[in-house]
Structures are given as C-alpha cells and as structure tokens.
Amino acid sequence: MIRTVGLNKVFRTDTIETSALSNVDIAIKQGEFVAIMGPSGCGKSTLLNIIGLLDAPTSGSYTFDGVEAGRLSEPQRTAMRRGKVGFVFQNFNLVEDLTVRENVELPLVYLKLSYGERKRRITEVLNRMQLSHRMDHFPKQLSGGQQQRVAIARAVVSNPMLILADEPTGNLDSKTGTEVMLVLTELNQAGTTVVMVTHSERDAAYAHRIIRLHDGNVVVAEDVKQQVVIV
Structure with missing residues (x-):
C-alpha cells in the first residue's frame, strides 16, 4: 500500500540547504498499524506529510495505493488524498x-x-x-x-484507507490518551491502516511495527515485542 525507495527531502532557501530525509526505504501493508519514532527534528513529520500527500519528495520514489505519488502535481495529490x-x-x-x-x-x-x-x-x-x-x-x-x-x-x-496521526495523545493526560489509542486500535482492527508519529513508547506499543528515524535516516524497523492486546 505504501512504499518508498531512496526517498529524499531537502528544504532550500537562498543561503541554506537542509536535508530532512535521506534514502528512506519503507514498506507498509494495508491493514498495518505502524508507529514512527525518533528524536525531535529527525524527519518524522516530514515523512508523514509525504505519506499523506501533503508534500512531495525531492527525489526517490513514493508509491501509494499502486500509484507513483511522488511525481504527482499538488492538485493531483489533493484529488488523490480526498476520501483516501x-x-x-x-x-x-x-x-x-x-x-x-x-x-x-x-x-x-x-x-x-x-x-x-x-x-x-x-x-x-x-x-x-x-x-x-x-x-x-x-x-x-x-x-x-x-x-x-x-x-x-x-x-x-x-x-479512508489510511489514517495518519501526528502525536495524537501529545496534549492529553494519560487516561484520556489511552482512550484515544483504543479508538485508533479499534479502527485498525476494522481494517484501516494507521501510521502514527509519536514520542511515546507506551503509545507505540499499540502498533504492530515501529520505524525509528535519526537525522532523516531509518535506523531500524522492528516488530513491537510487547504489543498491547485489545480484547
């Protein structure tokens, strides 16, 4: 459903060039719940914006739902994003x-x-x-x-086939945050793919897998060892 190969994102001004993502290779299957983690400024939100068709990569390939989305124009990305x-x-x-x-x-x-x-x-x-x-x-x-x-x-x-959540519990107390995570988990169990950016190991435990970023690079993609089980 989601696949990036050699994905790069560079932000440029007249005097400064900043690399936000460097050679990112990820694959997310339909129906997965994936958490993206890493320190502030590592490229998590930039990656989420590209996955969500809010932004385009500078180079590399991004395929979404069978379409090479990285090469779409902004109006084309907007049209594809709606309803999906x-x-x-x-x-x-x-x-x-x-x-x-x-x-x-x-x-x-x-x-x-x-x-x-x-x-x-x-x-x-x-x-x-x-x-x-x-x-x-x-x-x-x-x-x-x-x-x-x-x-x-x-x-x-x-x-939609995909829910993107950027720090969904960041402004909530722990009890309310747990309630929100349960809602996201129930949506995932009903078949919706969920990709979530979080700093919280506790929230990440609701996911199937964790993709960890550092300085714009994927340093590890791992299965959640002690996943929260909803019965």
Whole structure:
C-alpha cells in the first residue's frame, strides 16, 4: 500500500540547504498499524506529510495505493488524498466557530455527497465515537479527549484507507490518551491502516511495527515485542 525507495527531502532557501530525509526505504501493508519514532527534528513529520500527500519528495520514489505519488502535481495529490487519507493532529485542528456536526461534515462537503448521505455518515461516526450527544456543541465546550475524538471522527467519516496521526495523545493526560489509542486500535482492527508519529513508547506499543528515524535516516524497523492486546 505504501512504499518508498531512496526517498529524499531537502528544504532550500537562498543561503541554506537542509536535508530532512535521506534514502528512506519503507514498506507498509494495508491493514498495518505502524508507529514512527525518533528524536525531535529527525524527519518524522516530514515523512508523514509525504505519506499523506501533503508534500512531495525531492527525489526517490513514493508509491501509494499502486500509484507513483511522488511525481504527482499538488492538485493531483489533493484529488488523490480526498476520501483516501484522514489526518489526526496533536492540536486537534478543529474549527472553533463550527459545531461538532459541522466539523465532522467538512471532508464530506469536498466529496460532494448528498445531504442525506452526509447526515447518515455523521450520525454513524459520532455514535461510534460516543459523541452523538455533543453534535451541536462547539469545540470550546468539550474536554481535550472529546475534541480529539471529534478530530478522529472527522478523519474517518470519509471512510479512508489510511489514517495518519501526528502525536495524537501529545496534549492529553494519560487516561484520556489511552482512550484515544483504543479508538485508533479499534479502527485498525476494522481494517484501516494507521501510521502514527509519536514520542511515546507506551503509545507505540499499540502498533504492530515501529520505524525509528535519526537525522532523516531509518535506523531500524522492528516488530513491537510487547504489543498491547485489545480484547
């Protein structure tokens, strides 16, 4: 589903050239849960942005769902991203003056679905996230954990094949963070591929594999030895 070969990303200004990723080779199968780890500044978020079609590599190959995505133009990446990739961020990135229902509806508007289909999907996903009673509330009226569940609902309402989570528990206490990780695990068990950037070994234990980066290089890709088991 996801494959990079010799992937490089270089950021350039008039005076400085910075290598963020260097010869990155990874492969992620459909249905996997993979954690990407490493120190700050090692290229984790840069790699996630390329995987999520938000950015393009400087050189090398990136194949997503059978398509050589690294060579697509920005409009082509945007079109491919819609309906296939959902994003969950550390800071939730909810629109403050929209209700929960309206925040979750945003990806569906871009897909040009009918009102009836949008309503059905929103109701279904908010029930799944145990947020149906919060449909008409605004983000500021919710706890951090509830806001992150709204963000996850928004990410999955379009039924994407891939969820990308960038430090999804970074702004949450440990109990609420565990609840969010359980939601991501349940989504993965239902067949959605999950790729998560995290600093937390505890959160990484929910994944099947860990890819560790250092200075833009993959230093190790390993199976999780003591994976959290959800029964």
